[in-house]
Amino acid sequence: MTITALNVPTLKAVKNAVIGNRTAKGNYGRDEVFVSRLVECINDPPTSPGDWEGSKTILRIEAAHILASLSYGSPDALRTLLRLNASQALLYAVSTFQPTDSVSLKAAITRALRAIATTIADAVGPSQWGLSPSVSDIRPEAKAALDYVFQPEIMDVYIPLLNDRSPQVSTAIAQLIASSVRDPTHRTKVSDWCPPAERTVETKGKRGWEKRDPTKSPSRQGGWITRTLAALLRQKDAKLQEAALSALASVTKENEPLASRLARAPPGQESVMSTVLSLCKSRNTDLQLAASLCATNILRAPPAPKSHIPYISPMEQTTAITIMHVLNRIISSDTASNQHKTKACFILYYLVTDHRLFCQLAYERNCLVQVAQLVTSITPIEKTSEFEEDEPESVSRLREAALTAVAAIAMFDNDIRTAVTDELKIIPAVQVSLTHQYVGVRYAACQCARALSRAVSALRTNIVDTGLGMSVFQLFMKQDEDRQVMHAASTVVCNVVTDFSPLRSTLIEQGVITRLVQLLNTGDSALRLNALWAFKNLLYKATPELKRQVMNRIGWQEVRSLLEDPDHRIREQAFHIIRHVADGVDGVELLFSEMGGSEVLLGHLAKAIESEDDEDVVLQAVFVLANMANSAAHQRSILADQRILRCLRDCLIDAKVEIRRPAISCVLELVRQNPRSHRELHEAKIDSTLRHMCEHSSHVSASPTALRLTGGRQMGAEDDLEVQGKAQQALHWLEHNADMDV
Numbered sequence: 001m002t003i004t005a006l007n008v009p010t011l012k013a014v015k016n017a018v019i020g021n022r023t024a025k026g027n028y029g030r031d032e033v034f035v036s037r038l039v040e041c042i043n044d045p046p047t048s049p050g051d052w053e054g055s056k057t058i059l060r061i062e063a064a065h066i067l068a069s070l071s072y073g074s075p076d077a078l079r080t081l082l083r084l085n086a087s088q089a090l091l092y093a094v095s096t097f098q099p100t101d102s103v104s105l106k107a108a109i110t111r112a113l114r115a116i117a118t119t120i121a122d123a124v125g126p127s128q129w130g131l132s133p134s135v136s137d138i139r140p141e142a143k144a145a146l147d148y149v150f151q152p153e154i155m156d157v158y159i160p161l162l163n164d165r166s167p168q169v170s171t172a173i174a175q176l177i178a179s180s181v182r183d184p185t186h187r188t189k190v191s192d193w194c195p196p197a198e199r200t201v202e203t204k205g206k207r208g209w210e211k212r213d214p215t216k217s218p219s220r221q222g223g224w225i226t227r228t229l230a231a232l233l234r235q236k237d238a239k240l241q242e243a244a245l246s247a248l249a250s251v252t253k254e255n256e257p258l259a260s261r262l263a264r265a266p267p268g269q270e271s272v273m274s275t276v277l278s279l280c281k282s283r284n285t286d287l288q289l290a291a292s293l294c295a296t297n298i299l300r301a302p303p304a305p306k307s308h309i310p311y312i313s314p315m316e317q318t319t320a321i322t323i324m325h326v327l328n329r330i331i332s333s334d335t336a337s338n339q340h341k342t343k344a345c346f347i348l349y350y351l352v353t354d355h356r357l358f359c360q361l362a363y364e365r366n367c368l369v370q371v372a373q374l375v376t377s378i379t380p381i382e383k384t385s386e387f388e389e390d391e392p393e394s395v396s397r398l399r400e401a402a403l404t405a406v407a408a409i410a411m412f413d414n415d416i417r418t419a420v421t422d423e424l425k426i427i428p429a430v431q432v433s434l435t436h437q438y439v440g441v442r443y444a445a446c447q448c449a450r451a452l453s454r455a456v457s458a459l460r461t462n463i464v465d466t467g468l469g470m471s472v473f474q475l476f477m478k479q480d481e482d483r484q485v486m487h488a489a490s491t492v493v494c495n496v497v498t499d500f501s502p503l504r505s506t507l508i509e510q511g512v513i514t515r516l517v518q519l520l521n522t523g524d525s526a527l528r529l530n531a532l533w534a535f536k537n538l539l540y541k542a543t544p545e546l547k548r549q550v551m552n553r554i555g556w557q558e559v560r561s562l563l564e565d566p567d568h569r570i571r572e573q574a575f576h577i578i579r580h581v582a583d584g585v586d587g588v589e590l591l592f593s594e595m596g597g598s599e600v601l602l603g604h605l606a607k608a609i610e611s612e613d614d615e616d617v618v619l620q621a622v623f624v625l626a627n628m629a630n631s632a633a634h635q636r637s638i639l640a641d642q643r644i645l646r647c648l649r650d651c652l653i654d655a656k657v658e659i660r661r662p663a664i665s666c667v668l669e670l671v672r673q674n675p676r677s678h679r680e681l682h683e684a685k686i687d688s689t690l691r692h693m694c695e696h697s698s699h700v701s702a703s704p705t706a707l708r709l710t711g712g713r714q715m716g717a718e719d720d721l722e723v724q725g726k727a728q729q730a731l732h733w734l735e736h737n738a739d740m741d742v
Contacts, residue, residue: 006038006041008062015069018069022074025070025073025074026077028077029081030076032080032083035067035070035077035080035086038066039084039085042067042090042093042109043096045060057102060109064108064111067081067086068111068114069115071086071112071115078120079138082138082142082145085145087116088145088148090113091154094113094158106164107168110161111168114175114179117149117180118176120142120146120149121142121146121180121182124139125182129397130342130346130400130401150181150189152193155189155193159173161173162174162225163228170240172243174229174232181250187250188255191258193224194225198224225251226262230272230275232244233275241287241290242287243290245291245294246294248262248272248276249290249293252298252301255301256302258301259298259299259302262298263298276291276294277322280292280322285336288330292326293347295319305355305357310357321365324365325365327351327367328365331345331402332370332374338392338397342394342397344401345371345374345401345402346404346405348367348405349405349408352405352408352409353408354411359411359416363419367409371402371405371406372406375399375402375430376429378395379432396440399433399438400438400440400443403433403445403447406448407450408447408451410452414457417458418458420451420452421462426448427463427468430448430452431445431467431471433445434449434472435475439484442482443482446485446491449468449492450492454495459500460500460501460502463496464502469501469503472492473493473496473510473512476512476515486527490531493512494530494537497538512534512538513538517554520558525567525570528570529567529570532562532573532577535573541583542580544586547586547587551581551594556594559574559578560604563578564604564607568613568616568617571617575617575621575623576623578595579627582624585633588628588630588633588634589634591628602641605647608621609622615659618659622651622655625644625663626666629666630669632673635670635673635674639677642680645684645686648667649684653689660718660723661720661723664726664730665726667681667690667730668733671730671734672730677734690730690734693724693727694727
């Protein structure tokens with residue numbers, strides 16, 4: 001199929017053949033000789049004696065059109081384009097633009113650059129809309145090519161074209177930024193970029209030789225890029241406005257300093273956020289969606305509130321309601337396309353995900369009803385061959401998006417989960433989606449099941465009665481399932497194996513322990529973490545027989561290695577597992593006999609408490625120690641270990657209250673059951689620590705207002721009533737036993 005001569009008629013014929021035809025794209029894309037000649041044609045088109053004036057330009061335009069088309073839809077073509085450095089060739093062509101070049105040429109080359117950069121970013125990930133396919137085999141090459149596009153000196157070539165006189169060119173560059181910026185490193189590089197002329201000025205001080213701090217420059221931290229994109233919003237070209245909004249959304253995502261600047265209004269001016277929200281009211285649906293995404297990324301750039309009483313400002317609430325109103329209208333529209341509804345559902349997901357108050361607001365503003373009705377309207381409950389094989393991809397993607405939004409809204413509140421199960425009744429649609437051929441649908445269905453299984457009432461009724469729990473379990477047991485789907489399914493299993501789940505014993509009988517051990521032995525850190533989380537839940541209030549069964553299947557040597565895993569999240573779950581094993585006398589005996597004796601076990605605990613930067617790991621290690629102290633047979637081992645006693649003392653002095661509580665419980669149990677222990681505790685200075693805590697308790701209790709104003713614990717004072725009480729009891733026992741000895 002190699003093309004022997006590159007001329008305008010030939011290239012036009014090839015362009016018409018490949019547009020919208022994946023087979024033709026694959027065939028031409030595998031022809032490395034032809035693609036190589038196309039790439040060369042971008043900068044050095046062939047000429048013949050009979051060529052008319054301007055034919056070189058037309059050849060370059062047609063070659064750019066073909067390269068852009070080949071980059072979409074054909075992995076083979078993308079592999080060839082990467083091997084031939086097509087993006088570098090296009091960047092070189094951009095760098096040689098002349099004022100006399102036609103708008104058509106500049107637009108064709110910048111569009112080709114945008115198309116290839118976008119496809120490369122898709123291969124690298126993460127996906128912008130929904131679940132991306134499994135990791136591509138060309139990801140390393142694609143990542144290197146994408147990193148090249150965002151090198152500072154390369155950005156000097158194309159980012160200035162945002163100010164090009166032609167809206168077609170500036171639109172293509174804005175679209176490139178919008179679709180190719182996927183990770184924080186690239187986002188920072190783009191937002192910090194400014195023109196070389198401004199950069200030169202910024203490196204000099206007032207006297208010409210002094211260097212300025214670039215972090216204090218107004219052009220840095222998104223200054224130039226946001227000013228330029230914001231200016232494009234004021235143009236009357238809807239395509240250009242949409243591209244500028246999408247680019248702003250891309251550079252603002254999870255960029256709190258930049259988002260804060262866009263949300264604030266300069267003196268005497270309107271904020272960028274206000275301009276964006278005004279564009280949400282456009283009659284153009286694409287423009288509405290781009291504005292909604294931009295406003296969402298600005299609003300959600302700061303982390304979600306983590307306090308027990310989360311708060312959002314009236315302005316944040318008003319902004320969120322405005323976005324939800326726009327999205328609801330698109331999702332419920334009879335005329336909006338599937339692609340538009342898909343984007344609307346994903347934007348709703350981005351708005352509410354991991355944010356309790358926005359989830360509640362979405363529920364109150366009828367967003368849940370809209371997406372749930374959308375799910376049921378496009379999901380046949382009775383599986384048919386058409387549903388399995390002939391369903392358009394646009395419908396599958398829409399179902400994925402709607403299920404994802406439902407899962408996010410239902411993640412926190414039991415009333416919302418009850419509405420999903422009892423009022424909206426979408427469990428049958430979720431269940432049938434678990435076996436859908438499209439991987440994104442299966443993943444989203446698992447996320448819905450995860451959200452619903454967080455409710456005890458649903459876990460005991462709907463999830464059992466409908467068969468949803470067992471359907472997820474069957475998916476979980478598949479050996480060839482997609483890794484991301486398996487990760488989502490494993491989160492459901494974590495909830496379904498809890499002590500209050502009616503399915504717990506059934507899953508144990510059907511091999512859940514064996515499957516979890518398989519996941520624990522994979523190289524995937526997310527799957528390993530979820531496997532440990534499931535084991536932790538399985539061992540909570542478990543019988544001695546089940547504890548022994550689970551721990552033997554994991555392997556005691558493996559448990560010891562998990563306690564020292566490089567990943568602090570793995571260590572936390574590993575200590576939590578042995579905490580549950582040690583919640584009874586039989587469990588403590590099992591630990592001491594299987595973990596290599598008291599010296600090894602206590603050594604792991606001491607190491608975690610002494611050197612751990614992560615407080616969650618320390619908390620679980622101290623809980624293990626507190627549980628072990630309830631076993632009279634092994635209390636002397638703890639008292640004989642001065643290293644462990646010093647760790648307990650340090651926890652009483654410096655740790656947060658969640659750690660001090662199990663630490664003081666451990667000390668109290670040791671003192672109460674061992675009347676002759678005052679010498680060991682005195683050597684570890686625990687007695688003086690207790691005395692110091694109790695001496696100041698009265699002052700703390702007497703002046704809670706002063707304590708709040710000064711920030712909590714002061715001068716060793718104990719401000720927690722539970723810790724206070726147990727410290728006083730421990731000190732009483734210690735001093736009473738010491739008097740008895742005298």
